[in-house]
Amino acid sequence: QKEVEQNSGPLSVPEGAIASLNCTYSDRGSQSFFWYRQYSGKSPELIMFIYSNGDKEDGRFTAQLNKASQYVSLLIRDSQPSDSATYLCAAGRGDMRFGAGTRLTVKP
């Protein structure tokens, strides 16, 4: 079992909808959490990071962290076709462990 688990998807949403991506982690020592976006054939790039319980908003993106439930989520509001990519959740605790990623497709 991976230390960071994600639903592999694929997740498909219509343009303009909210996309909800979820992630759980097993190591309670994890201190920081990251969401990366990866387009096909490209390197991962950071979207957001979160360290404290609660919500963190950045434009159309909101990250949510619940350390008691060991749960991290990413909401994408007003989804655009350009958001179609694989989204990787990562937990940092000295090293950085990634989930398998969720493939998101936003249909025009």
Place this chain on the structure above:
Amino acid sequence: NAGVTQTPKFQVLKTGQSMTLQCAQDMNHNSMYWYRQDPGMGLRLIYYSASEGTTDKGEVPNGYNVSRLNKREFSLRLESAAPSQTSVYFCASSENRVDTEAFFGQGTRLTVV
């Protein structure tokens, strides 16, 4: 400012051959990482180096060795390549170990036949 540079971008090896993947960063980062990415598996950590002079095993270290040559460079060596090591390899760096984002190189697509 190049960020994280990996070489080579593509490589085909025969089973049993050896090779070294090179990685260099110009951001003065302390931590460096090597990941492999296989379909449906996400990024799996092979080795990491929290600081110059230190290296630690990650999730899948078997069949690999690493060297943190200096603060800038972190190499990954396959001593005797196996078809199971066919993958895309990413090098990454971050300012410190825990709470800063990792920046990734462009990846190396390795095929072992």
